[in-house]
Amino acid sequence: MSLAESRARQEGPARGRPRSEAVERAIIEGVLELLEDGVPLAEVSIERVARTAGVGKATIYRRWSGKEELFCDVLRAVEPPDPELPGTSLRDDLLALLESLRRRGLANRSSALLHNVQAQMKSQPRLWAAYHATVVEPRRRRTCEVLRRGVADGEIRDDIDIELVYDLFMGPMLLRTVLRPDAGLDEGLSEQIVDAVLEGLRPTL
Template structure:
């Protein structure tokens, strides 16, 4: 592939610190309750997918100049290749990723603030796209959201690579926090918004806490993807969960 910054592949740019291992640490945080698209051995990561929305539906600001899909694909492919070779997250330095991808470190830093942001972008790109909510009712929107959780759970279960990455993420609080803020929280916001609409439209009781209701709906999917990773994720599960919980949420006479 062509060089994007005119430098020699793998050569550190001036004034750059080449020591950038992922900070080690311990954390009691559990892994995320959603999976990603399957990547079998030898497969390459697909191009960047849809980004999570920020407040008001606006996409978060991107760092640096406009992205080059060719550069991003080379970088993502390099990371996937290193992970499939068994390289742990702690040894995935920006310098090593750039050298493997055949680009300069400055090319990566123009696009990502650091390794955590880069890895989160990779994980987001290989996950199924965000669901398109039907908008016909709050119930239908919640079914669509839970169905996307079920699909992510299946994808993570069927991908040894993604399962390994998520397992390692539990030991790196900074990476997990970045993933939670940019991927998990926007999805939870969609769920809370759907619950809020249901309350406003009189579909469910107004005396319940929105966050609590959202937890009631998502808990069965999280149970079967995190606590019981071998639990059934059969088709129709999302609708079954919403309808079962919905009975207890309806306004009282």
């Protein structure tokens, strides 16, 4: 799915002037160019982005309400896309979600730019809150929906808090990605985590 299509799906029916994916791409590339040149995130203003991308400020504000929303889309553009869920079983859906998280972890490790930007975001509460609300939280809700379907289908117990189950699945991968950068994120890790957690969550006969 393209960036323009992703934004349109999130925002609902289009209003006003149609979006131009080429213009959006030029603006996002302008932000990345500034960051790659070593400009601190706090100094990447809308005016500076507009000059770099060769567009007017109004063109940017027609697409993004401000710097926070723009930066969230920049990070989305350089991350692996959210996975399509197979829908064949709880295990298959959880594997798809966790494997996507593993690939994001690898991307963070291989991209000094992405790692640096995310580190800088945490020192800017408004920007970090916007990223959490528009990127992190929707992914959490999606995973919790998958887990609730697993409860409804009898694949996992119904006597455990879904938020806790979410932490049990995502925690090990996030721990290795954020707190243990020396730990492996090898192929097969997602299967190991999902199977180990599911083993403890299956309904008792």
